[in-house]
Amino acid sequence: MEFALDKFTLDSGNTAWMMTSSALVLLMTPGLAFFYGGMVRGKSVLNMMMMSFGAMGVVGLVWVLWGYSGAFGPDLGGGLLGNPFQWFGLNGLDDSQSLMLAAGVPSLVAVAFQATFAIITVALISGSIADRTKFSAWMIFAGIWVTVVYLPVAHWVWSGVGLLGPTGITSGLSTPIDFAGGTVVHINAGIAGLALALIIGKRRGFGKEAMRPHNLPFVMLGAALLWFGWFGFNAGSEFAADGTAGRAWMNTMVATCVAMLTWLLTERFRDGRATSLGAASGVVAGLVAITPAAAAVDTFGAIALGGVAGVLCALAVGLKYKYGYDDSLDVVGVHLVGGLTGTILIGFFATDKNSAFLPDGASLGLFYGGGVTQIATQTITALVVLVYSFVVTAIIALIIKATIGFRITDEHEVTGIDLTTHGETAYEALGARVSSEVKS
Template structure:
């Protein structure tokens, strides 16, 4: 579990390369700093009180009690999972900290090139507290989607490693922020091409590597379900990459390196909630659908006019929805080994009827609505208090130099 936790932590520097390569050269450092700062802010919040909010004693199913784990003062005897998995409470808390970190960092791609670094720092702290922790509590901490009338009427929703908690959550938040903050100067009229595609591919590779800890580690045991999660993560991602490239080839005439890297991430996102709960055929279908739909969805921002700079909505929101909903078709308790989902049912294609499918849709919609609405309100508050946008002069001249006093390259004009 310590190894898995370290792999998940590596995903955030990997994301920094992935996002950093996708922006223009004049803002590469700022983009990477948004990911690195997410480690600092989310990690500290999680350690001080965030873990208790997510996994503490529930208050009406909505939020946990932060007093249960202030400064990660944890007693193994009081953690219900210790007796089942053998994983110490502190190790589990550390593992979950890396999930909070990567979720915050994912959001930053939606607002690249145009925001104040200080406002982003404040947003990260507020968002972990008010959005991430409540949804994590609902799904994994015994909250609304773990007990109560929703589960009594339907079944227990399956989110093996973060489809709702991480990807749908981050994608909905990214859309809310993009709408509040507004478009980059020149969006839709000027080319805004990735300045360093090797960075993008390196980042995608690091993300894929770290994602094995993300998905297989979520079983909290070295068993057959962890092995299945690992294999499904591999194969679904292979299929999604190929599906994205084929979609690109038919649509644009070229299969690109950016498409390959984006397809990898789309497949990883989609298989995350289903990794330990579907057979290989389910993983293949999930990867195929995600590769095609996400490749098409990244163009929605031009149709609807919102500036999701690095396609957080198209990849993470759409990919997260694909994986979460397709669980309702392909989940089978024949492979389900995790103690998290003992109340779940087989999917539609495995004789379980439509109940689990409806459950998955309800969980996804709850996550979308809550994350979007609360993020929108946080963004409006910060817009009034601190302001989001750097000046137009700084945005055009280079946010790296204006905000951080440094640039990624000596001859910055060559990579704009």
């Protein structure tokens, strides 16, 4: 059913799909809270979950005030940033300016969908600094980071006129492909997590004492919610309920299945057993890797991306022990490595066959007769985002560290951040024991 609205024609089917997709993607952040919350120790679970919920509050407000306008507003010049004051508070934004105009989806629905991406990108970073971060500092960081890192990167890649878009720095090669956020979300968040982990420092006892997940059912529940919501993340990024969305949906399913299997196989050969944590982590690795390529590869490409990501991410999560950085919940190993894997492998597997979709100006992948052009484009795009996000995140973190401080005290870390920061504990028995220890 369609209704004419001046220069805009409403497509109620596409609009209903995008509202549903927005709700699915928003659900991913509480899902992430369960995933991360289960992975930390029992004395930190509430704080870990609060970091995700806190990101929802801060980024949601920023997004409707100046965030959407900064990412998708009229370019200020050079493809660097949209005008954050053009639609401040969403004032002046009408449906003729909808990001999803061609699909017949109103502007406010487009704003809502993109808000959920910004929220979860910030929330992802929190896993790298679990157990030891001031909640107040995290909330301040979230607002600054989404403004000075996420907004420019989203504008570069997705605005259509940005630095890494069709007319950007790779225009002499081909158009970069990032269907649903390999660079904007996962590489961006993954490398930011590494910068924070390096600047804030290791948890007390890191590498010396066991820091096992306290609740693996929470981890698996979180992974399930993420997988469920991710169908809105990827299939929704078509902005329409059509065959390309169907291709993205199917690729999301199969790549994730294969990544989980290859992660478990890697564990089996390396450690002698396959684990529930590995299954949940493999699911997320597959989801991350297929995200940029969801509509640009066929079924065989999705299988290949998922298989490679499952192995590489399973191996990458151990690098923190080798190199001595405390990426608490493997944001680097899963999101940075998985994002790089999916983004670069598009250059090998991109195809316009079997219902796959390539944007105008993109090249076929190497294995489909396209040469190395798209590989070069994808690599350049990934490196630009990686360097920018790392440098600017480090600057933000150093300023916060030098002013209000980014880390809780050693005493509070040992006692438990849930009790000392929030005055709560997730489990009554644990709270009684910790309170007794504090009094003695």
